[in-house]
Amino acid sequence: MRFNRVFWLLMAMGITSALVLPTAGDRFKGKLDILFVPVSAPVRGITMALHDHLFSRPAARDDQGNTQTLDQLKIENEALRNNVSNLKVELDDIYKRVAETDKMGNLAPFCEPFKVSGGDSGEHQSLLITSETIGTLLHLSEQMPVLRPEGIVGKVEHTGPGEARVRLITDRSFHLTVTFARFINQSTENIALQELAAPPTSARGDGKGKMLISQLSLEQVKEYQLTEGDRVLLHDPDGWPAVVQGQTIGRIAAIGPDARHPKFAEIVVTPLVDLGRLREVMVLDKSVH
Amino acid sequence: MRWSAFFILAYLLIGVQIGISHAGSATAAHPAIVLLGAVFIALNAPRKVALLACFILGLIQDLMTLQPLGVSAVEYALVALLVVNAQDVVYRNHPLTHAFLGLVCGLLGAVTLLMHAWIYGLLRRKLNEAGLPVGRELLGVLYTALAAPVVLGILQRMTRYFGFRTVRAASRTRVIRSAGPRWS
Numbered sequence: 001m002r003f004n005r006v007f008w009l010l011m012a013m014g015i016t017s018a019l020v021l022p023t024a025g026d027r028f029k030g031k032l033d034i035l036f037v038p039v040s041a042p043v044r045g046i047t048m049a050l051h052d053h054l055f056s057r058p059a060a061r062d063d064q065g066n067t068q069t070l071d072q073l074k075i076e077n078e079a080l081r082n083n084v085s086n087l088k089v090e091l092d093d094i095y096k097r098v099a100e101t102d103k104m105g106n107l108a109p110f111c112e113p114f115k116v117s118g119g120d121s122g123e124h125q126s127l128l129i130t131s132e133t134i135g136t137l138l139h140l141s142e143q144m145p146v147l148r149p150e151g152i153v154g155k156v157e158h159t160g161p162g163e164a165r166v167r168l169i170t171d172r173s174f175h176l177t178v179t180f181a182r183f184i185n186q187s188t189e190n191i192a193l194q195e196l197a198a199p200p201t202s203a204r205g206d207g208k209g210k211m212l213i214s215q216l217s218l219e220q221v222k223e224y225q226l227t228e229g230d231r232v233l234l235h236d237p238d239g240w241p242a243v244v245q246g247q248t249i250g251r252i253a254a255i256g257p258d259a260r261h262p263k264f265a266e267i268v269v270t271p272l273v274d275l276g277r278l279r280e281v282m283v284l285d286k287s288v289h
Numbered sequence: 290m291r292w293s294a295f296f297i298l299a300y301l302l303i304g305v306q307i308g309i310s311h312a313g314s315a316t317a318a319h320p321a322i323v324l325l326g327a328v329f330i331a332l333n334a335p336r337k338v339a340l341l342a343c344f345i346l347g348l349i350q351d352l353m354t355l356q357p358l359g360v361s362a363v364e365y366a367l368v369a370l371l372v373v374n375a376q377d378v379v380y381r382n383h384p385l386t387h388a389f390l391g392l393v394c395g396l397l398g399a400v401t402l403l404m405h406a407w408i409y410g411l412l413r414r415k416l417n418e419a420g421l422p423v424g425r426e427l428l429g430v431l432y433t434a435l436a437a438p439v440v441l442g443i444l445q446r447m448t449r450y451f452g453f454r455t456v457r458a459a460s461r462t463r464v465i466r467s468a469g470p471r472w473s
Contacts, residue, residue, distance in 0.1 A: 003337045010344055011366055014359035019409055025351065025358025033353055039304025047312035119310030121303060121323065122354030122361065123402055128307060157355060167355060208422045276311030 030158025040118035078272040079149035082248040089246025111282035125171040150272040151248030172207030177236040198224035213267040302326040318428035320436040327365040329444040331372035333453040343369035384438035391437025395430035
């Protein structure tokens, strides 16, 4: 009888914490994740290798005889395109703010690579990142941007000794502001990035590996000529450091009417790479914030 | 139940769960391995121990995710409540039992998570926040049911390391003890 009371009290506390006090347990989180890496890292490696073996597309050979899978070539291409969009925005900013030139160089010197050791064992979209040396992670703090050569990955959410958890941009509680751009083939060898006139708008993760934009009306979509394949770039000066503005969020995969608000459009944005399958990510160091 | 064995099991299962989550793709469903661990405990341990152990298992998992503390704890405790009551009517070592329990408990878990996401959204007025993808959850339930015969089959072979004592065995011991030694 006494056990039943204790059990239902525990259940009531669990429900209260889950629904009413969602941040109650945050201070305990991110402290023990590192303990699970000896199990999760090899399991993840085996799972990804199995997935690659079963589902990867046939390899292609280039002029130099190097063999790469089509997925690898696609990722390399996307990384180069993202680099162009980032450099263009960066260059524009340099023209505007010459005084800050030193800060606006290539992002690489400010980034630190981290290995992905696992995903989220719950229902959110996050990655567990670890470093070879425990001391490296100690200077990481929450809200630090996490990047890949192909674009934005997310933000650091919880940090612990030797590990940190990254909330992916596709997680269902992730919000950021974006603009639109398009690559235009000016000639066979010259590809230019054209920024579209659409105003900065809010994008949110859908929890299914994509992001949704639903604040533009169908008329605006038509007016600004947004189409599938257009690139979606970060434009969020309040929440993100200046050096990552213009980084790629993804590409417009579909445009259709919003089911709840028929006059508004629902724009589906897919990241350039599958964020759940990343093996390594770069964390932007605090010094550039 | 030997709690040391339980914590080793929890460590391994949560480690595997973190490893397989989204390893195929960010959009892909994955089996709930920790939930199968909860089913295993609830299938073999006495009622009180099973309920408490499953709640603790969920609590440990909650600490490793971005979801609020208590979601998995309540989910696994509900699973334990369901399975504990079925202990005497199921054949614990049969693969079909495992698959069926994996399916039913996976569905219960999915419904709990969907309800939580829905009520949480209502309470926080995050109406523009995307809900849980129902299709992926249901696919995850299917994977869980498929993985259940393998995972529970392996775990059922290791029951002796957990030192489970069923209610029947415990009451039998009490009766013998109360009778006292025959030579006294």
